[in-house]
Amino acid sequence: MKNYSKLTPEGVHDVLFDQCRAHREAQRRLTAIFARRGYREVITPGLEYYDVFSLQGAALPQQEMYKSTDSGGRLLVFRPDSTLPIARMAAARLQSRRRPIRLYYCQSVYRAYPELSGRSHEAPQMGVELLGAAGLRADLEVMAAAAEAMGAVGGDYRIELGHAGLFRHLVQRLELPPESREEIRATIETKNYGALGGLLDPLGDSPEAKALRRLPRLFGGEEALAEAESWRLDGGAAEALHYLRTLYTALGEMGLGRRLMVDLGLVQRNDYYTGVVFSGYVQGHGGPVLTGGRYDNLCGRFGPDMPAMGFAMDMDAAAALLEPGMFQERAAQVLVHGEPGFEPQAQRELMRRTAGGQVCEGSVWETLEEALEYARSEGLPTVVAVGRSVRTIEIADMGGRV
Structure with missing residues (x-):
C-alpha cells in the first residue's frame, strides 16, 4: 500500500515564504478597501450541514462537495461556497439588523473537482456581500468595490458583464427539463459551439433557440448589447437587456468604460444568481480572478426574502499577481x-x-x-x-x- 505521508492530496498545495507574504499583503489591501466602505468581517464555519447546499434552486453539484458525518450521523460538508452560509447566517443571526447589511469575509472553500482538472480543491477567497439592497445604486456600489479590489492587486484588469436573467428567461420559454437546461448552460459557459448546436437543433428556429445559439458569441463592447437588443425579445429577457445597458452606461460614467466588456455567454454555474453577473480578469492570468453577481432569491431560502449582491476574489490568484513586485523581506542582521x-x-x-x-x-x-x-x-x-x-x-x- 502506497504511503502518502509526504504528499498533499490532489488539488491542494503548501504555501511558502514569499507566497505567504503575498497572501497577507493582498488580504491587507482588500481589508482596507472593504472596511473603508463600511463592510464588517464575518467568518462562517468550515463545516456545514449538507442541507445548506442542497436547497432547491440553489443547490451545488453534490459530487463536488467533500462530505463527512457528525457523531449523530448527520451529513456534513466542508464549506464549498461562502455565499450560501452567509445567507444562512443572515437569516439566523442578523434578522434584527437594519438594512442594508454590509459583510466581508476571508476564508477558504473546498470543491472536489475531477482528477487532472488543474483546479484547486482548496480555494482561499475574500469577498463582500451587500444584503437587503436592490437596484442600480446597490449594484454600482458592489461593482465599484470589485473594481477597486481588482485595481489593488492586478493593475491592468477588465470586468466582463452579463445577466443571469437573460439565460433563465430564454430557457423558460423553451420549457426544457432541468437536466437539459444545465447541459445548455454548461456548453454556453465553455463556449462549446458544436455541442451547443447539437442541443439546440431539435428545438427548431424559435427566437429563443436562435438567441441561445448566439449567446456565447456575444462578447465585446456596446456592439454586443446592440445585437442582442436587435432580437426584439420581450418579457423578462428584454428587461434583463435593458437593465444591463443601464448598468453598463452608469459604470462608464464612473470612469470604468475602458475596463468593461459585455459577455452575454456569462452564465454562472451557481444557479442562485438572478440578475447581473460579472467576472474580473487580469492581463497575463488565464482564469477569472474575481466572480460575483446578484442573488435576490437566495436569502429567502433560509428566511425572509432579502435582495443581495456580492463577489469573491481568488486569493491564490491575487497573491500570484502581487508576489513578483513584493519588496524584499528584511533578512536577519x-x-x-x-x-x-x-x-x-x-x-x-x-x-x-x-x-x-x-x-x-x-x-x-x-x-x-x-x-x-x-x-x-x-x-x-x-x-x-x-x-x-x-x-x-x-x-x-x-x-x-x-
Whole structure:
C-alpha cells in the first residue's frame, strides 16, 4: 500500500515564504478597501450541514462537495461556497439588523473537482456581500468595490458583464427539463459551439433557440448589447437587456468604460444568481480572478426574502499577481548566541533588540564557533555573544577565521 505521508492530496498545495507574504499583503489591501466602505468581517464555519447546499434552486453539484458525518450521523460538508452560509447566517443571526447589511469575509472553500482538472480543491477567497439592497445604486456600489479590489492587486484588469436573467428567461420559454437546461448552460459557459448546436437543433428556429445559439458569441463592447437588443425579445429577457445597458452606461460614467466588456455567454454555474453577473480578469492570468453577481432569491431560502449582491476574489490568484513586485523581506542582521549557562540572558537580549525593531535570530548552537560558522554561511553580518559580558562580533572583521 502506497504511503502518502509526504504528499498533499490532489488539488491542494503548501504555501511558502514569499507566497505567504503575498497572501497577507493582498488580504491587507482588500481589508482596507472593504472596511473603508463600511463592510464588517464575518467568518462562517468550515463545516456545514449538507442541507445548506442542497436547497432547491440553489443547490451545488453534490459530487463536488467533500462530505463527512457528525457523531449523530448527520451529513456534513466542508464549506464549498461562502455565499450560501452567509445567507444562512443572515437569516439566523442578523434578522434584527437594519438594512442594508454590509459583510466581508476571508476564508477558504473546498470543491472536489475531477482528477487532472488543474483546479484547486482548496480555494482561499475574500469577498463582500451587500444584503437587503436592490437596484442600480446597490449594484454600482458592489461593482465599484470589485473594481477597486481588482485595481489593488492586478493593475491592468477588465470586468466582463452579463445577466443571469437573460439565460433563465430564454430557457423558460423553451420549457426544457432541468437536466437539459444545465447541459445548455454548461456548453454556453465553455463556449462549446458544436455541442451547443447539437442541443439546440431539435428545438427548431424559435427566437429563443436562435438567441441561445448566439449567446456565447456575444462578447465585446456596446456592439454586443446592440445585437442582442436587435432580437426584439420581450418579457423578462428584454428587461434583463435593458437593465444591463443601464448598468453598463452608469459604470462608464464612473470612469470604468475602458475596463468593461459585455459577455452575454456569462452564465454562472451557481444557479442562485438572478440578475447581473460579472467576472474580473487580469492581463497575463488565464482564469477569472474575481466572480460575483446578484442573488435576490437566495436569502429567502433560509428566511425572509432579502435582495443581495456580492463577489469573491481568488486569493491564490491575487497573491500570484502581487508576489513578483513584493519588496524584499528584511533578512536577519544579528545572531544572538548564549554561552553555556547564559541562555536566558541571551533570550532577554534578543527580546530587547527585536522590541527595538531589529531583525534577529537566536542561536541554537552549543558553541560560539558553531554559531559563527552558521552566521557566515547564512550571511548574517553580526553575532552577539552573551556571557559574563555582551560581545558584538562582526563577521567581516574576522576575515577567513571562524
